[in-house]
Amino acid sequence: MSMLPFFEWMGRLRLSAFFLESVWPTPIVQNIHLIAIAVFAGSVLVVDLRMLGRGLRETPLAELARSVEPWLIGSFVVLVLSGIPQMTSTALKQYYSPFFWWKMQAVLIGVIWTVTVRRRMSMRTEAELGPVWPKVVGLVSIAIWTSVAVGARLIGLMG
Amino acid sequence: MVRSVFEWIDVMPMSIAWRESLNGYPLLLTAHVVSMGLVAGIIIFWDMRLAGVALKQVPLSKFQATMFPWMTLGLLINAGTGAAMVFSQPMRYYPNFYFWMKNGFLILALINMLYFHARIGKTVADWEHDPVMPFAARMAGYASLALWAGIIVAGRMIAYSGLVPAWWIGLDLGS
Secondary structure (H helix, E strand, O other): OOHHHHHHEEEEHHHHHHHOOOHHHHHHHHHHHHHHHHHHHHHHHHHHHOOOOOOOOOOOOOOOOHHHHHHHHHHHHHHHHHHHHHOOOOOHHHHHHHHHHHHHHHHHHHHHHHHHHHHHHHHOHHHOOOOOOOHHHHHHHHHHHHHHHHHHHHHHHHH | HHHHHHHHOOHHHHHHHHOOOOOHHHHHHHHHHHHHHHHHHHHHHHHHHHHHOOOOOOOOOHHHHHHHHHHHHHHHHHHHHHHHHHHHOHHHOOOHEEEEEEEEHHHHHHHHHHHHHHOOOHHHHOOOOOOOOOOHHHHHHHHHHHHHHHHHHHHHHHHOOOOHHHHHHHOOOOO
């Protein structure tokens, strides 16, 4: 089943027309998106570095993960909300861009990884986890979200 | 004076070669954005710790000792790729309103940082375990958050070289 009709429908939304016909909304949501990226990256890195045995080593992993979770979830919500008008207003460009699909698949994998394996692991006591698995989970997390950022930037640069 | 430096770089063979490279700019810009996540992500959490809105249980000196090396790594990549982009297209950035705005915010953020470490930072050991920092430290945190938001926004807006005040266009720096 092709998703092309869905993307054509998104392109016809009034929201899309509004963003295409006015000057400032697009740069404004792009900037909100970029600031949310920085908050999201910080929230991810604080815990991932900790899993790698670096960074804030003296704070227990579970405590650290719990205390940044509101920022992780909050910034992700802002990313989705500020991403929607950028996607719908350029729907066909996105549909035909290989980097858009690369990014979205990486986001999907990242979300699943974060709410399942990574979350379950970060909430345990470290003695149970041993030295190896937290490092693997943290590295995979950093790799997935880096590939999201790379794919996203290339949509704009390479089409 | 400033213009002649940018023009001097513009005709350097290496600048021209980088400018004409097909993949150079996409690679630099992508590395710039990814390393921004490392730099700004850590700085934002440092600032939010100072402001008293996140990571309240982490002592500042521990944060500085364990997270600043990572921030510095990000900063080296970030500043390096940023400088390389300016080096490869100096006459694109010279007339750009937001390029200078971003540099202005960077200087203000640096001043804020130096001021913090020279003044408030000296007494860190006395209050770093408090969940709420002294007023001056909280203000330094909020100021840095605002400045880094400004740096990120001005950086993104470089792509919108036409969305600038009329008086700036009147300066006619591009010709």
